[in-house]
Amino acid sequence: MKKVFVVYATDNVGTAVLEPIQTGDHVGCNGERSDLEVIAQADIAYGHKIALMDIAAGDTVLKYGLSIGSASCDIKAGDHVHTHNVESNRGRGDLAERVTVSAE
């Protein structure tokens, strides 16, 4: 079985840092969640993340035990988790009113 690396017990994503994952691979976890197993629904390149469980649109995506953003659509266990289905909650000038900053 291929393995992904899970940093913290509450994380809902794992990282393909040991080997790349192909669609259909049975994937287990090193690190903090040796109990979890998912079937990859997409190819997961080296360094990229896989969902360890279903994550509903708007729910928090957790890595290092901390929020790395929100699901921008429903994510299924085994999906590739990246910019196409996660959005940042910070620095969103596109969502905020324009503000003025002094030179220093």
Added chain:
Amino acid sequence: MSQFMGFHRPNGDVGIRNHVLILSGTVYANTVCERVADTIHGAVPIVHANGRCQVAPDLRVTRRFLAGTAMNPNVGAVVIIDHFKEEGMTAEDLADDIAPTGKLIATVNIRGEGGFISAVEKATRYAQDFARRISLYQRDLAPMSKILFGTECGTSDTTSGLASNPANGLAGELLIAQGGRMLMAECTEWMGCENWLTEKAASPAVAEAILAGVRHMEARALASGEDIRGSQPTGDNMAGGLTTIEEKSMGAVKKIGDSPIIEYLEIAEAPTKTEAGNYVMYGPGMGAESISSMAAAGCQVLTFCTGGGHTSNHPIMPTIKVTGNRGSFELMRDTVDVDVSGVFTDEITLAEAGRIVYDEVARVCSGYLTKSEALRDNNSFAIHRVGPSI
């Protein structure tokens, strides 16, 4: 290793290199500086695009970068060259800032010397004299507590947050245990994990300054009218698997360990405290500006954690590249110094990786050349701008 062999300066600082700095006061003196440095053994030119037509707050930051770089303990002597009498920042103004360090200093004004050729001649004669005089300085034992250890990450990928950055944080803890100080900048990359930092703040004032710094940087990004996701994470970060600024931040701030954050600094500002621990500085994620701000603050050495294999090297502050990505280490073997990817294959523990990084830092402090130093690939001097050119 609790001691290193360094150059003891008149003001009590200890350098790990002994350069003659040829410092350009203005963009229009850059070529003169390069010609002089080409001629002189051990000379390093500091050239840049600033020094003219800047608003006052911006010029003050430029002056801190330039004077601070010359005040760095790794510099033994300084020749400052300007073009004209640049208002608010003449060669003499910079010399006044640098003078308290007790270093050898000379100033040359291109117009005052009667043009390019005469200015090159005069500055070269000063630099030759300085190079010979500082060549008499000998390395001597110094405690590691004299080290201000800067840290940066760039071209980060997933391995950065999981291996090279936490190993680096552990290396910092080993230095702090010897009485040393560690400095981290890049407040762009604190965005999303402020609480992890404020929990370490030595006082409520430091915690509030950290939060204010992040707010200010975020507001600057918002004021551009752009979504910060357009530039952070960068394209190469995303190709490597990093999805959001929060994810990048969490991995990034692990470059420092769990010791208290003693002081918050404005960009390119030297610490006012000598207490062992972590120090943090306002500044952008842009690597060359960030590491230049840390050199200007007095860092003698810097680790640059890089998943993708960066080439960054500061002209006077040895820049040790550390990676957790074995492929990058092999691809970028000419410039990446330390490989800690063994963490993922159970060859080494994270604690052992921290020791490997610390030992490399200690060796470089005693004179061991980094790969980029041996190549004289001095690509990373840049000054952060806080105002427009007028």
